[in-house]
Amino acid sequence: MDLVGSCRAFVSVSETGSFTAGAAVAGIPQPVASRRIAALERRLGERLFDRSTRRARLTPFGREMLPSAKRLVHLADAMEHDAKRAKLRPLLVAVPETCSTRDLAELGAQAREFEVFLEFRPAPPGERAELVRTHEVRAAITAVPAEDAVWTVPLGLAGIGKPRAHTIHLETLRAGRSGSPRRRVWIQPEDDVPHVRDRVLRVRDAVGLQPAQVAVADSLTSAAASVIGSADLLLCSAAQAHELGLQWRPIGEIRLARGFDVMAGLGEDAGHLRTRLWAEVGRCLGATGNEGDR
Numbered sequence: 001m002d003l004v005g006s007c008r009a010f011v012s013v014s015e016t017g018s019f020t021a022g023a024a025v026a027g028i029p030q031p032v033a034s035r036r037i038a039a040l041e042r043r044l045g046e047r048l049f050d051r052s053t054r055r056a057r058l059t060p061f062g063r064e065m066l067p068s069a070k071r072l073v074h075l076a077d078a079m080e081h082d083a084k085r086a087k088l089r090p091l092l093v094a095v096p097e098t099c100s101t102r103d104l105a106e107l108g109a110q111a112r113e114f115e116v117f118l119e120f121r122p123a124p125p126g127e128r129a130e131l132v133r134t135h136e137v138r139a140a141i142t143a144v145p146a147e148d149a150v151w152t153v154p155l156g157l158a159g160i161g162k163p164r165a166h167t168i169h170l171e172t173l174r175a176g177r178s179g180s181p182r183r184r185v186w187i188q189p190e191d192d193v194p195h196v197r198d199r200v201l202r203v204r205d206a207v208g209l210q211p212a213q214v215a216v217a218d219s220l221t222s223a224a225a226s227v228i229g230s231a232d233l234l235l236c237s238a239a240q241a242h243e244l245g246l247q248w249r250p251i252g253e254i255r256l257a258r259g260f261d262v263m264a265g266l267g268e269d270a271g272h273l274r275t276r277l278w279a280e281v282g283r284c285l286g287a288t289g290n291e292g293d294r
Helices: 003-016 019-026 030-044 060-087 101-112 125-133 194-207 220-228 238-244 267-276 278-285
Strands: 091-095 118-122 139-144 151-159 185-187 214-216 233-236 247-249 256-264
Touching: 003 019, 003 030, 003 060, 019 030, 091 125, 091 267, 101 118, 101 278, 125 139, 125 256, 139 267, 151 238, 151 278, 185 194, 185 220, 194 214, 194 256, 220 233, 220 238, 233 238, 238 247, 256 267, 267 278
Parallel strands: 091 118, 091 139, 185 214, 185 233
Antiparallel strands: 139 256, 151 233, 151 247, 151 256
16 A cells, blocks of 8 residues: 555545545545545554544544654655755766867756756866766766777867868978978877877877977967967867867878767766767767767
């Protein structure tokens, strides 16, 4: 039997003195209220109401049991209230600093349709997983190799001038005999991870660039400033290049992509981001792919 539902009907009928009115207060049909009270009487082994009168009058046993029934109903109501509050507790997610405010706002709005309330903490790639481990956030969008990723973001090189070719080869950045300044490739903090940075450095060495021609910037802003003010190039996604007003091309010697996955203390939290909100998270990251990538 539904003990809480039966006690709720019992309390409502006792307070109104009527099975009909009590059922209305409890939000159930009168026959349902009668069945629930009868089931509670069978469970307790005594009559709760004197049915020999027109009003629903409590028996002595019913008066004894009413305070306990009220406490149970109040506890159930408190539990339901706490459950609603817990569902509204924000899911704090560590996200890449490259995500725009607008894209995160749209992700948050979409999540609310599933009664998931997201808050965001931008952080560099090396910190996001640690924030989950230290319980400072409930989930994080982590940087992983592209082959292990849920979302992938192709990377290329962008600069202020429109390239003549459809790809940019790093070997074309080798210093000539003219004495002109060596062009550099700037790696932003989001790509300062081994599966991206180290692959670029290996190509740098293979094509004969100077070590200083590939550098890690302190921030995306400083990297973009260096590129806008020179002939240098920025390692970035096509979406970032468009946002910065730069011309983007893939790299000739190597195919690079950011890879992202979700790390969370609870599988349910990770599931929200990987499944229900897969497309919206991907949009924030500038990812490419299809439903089969999930």
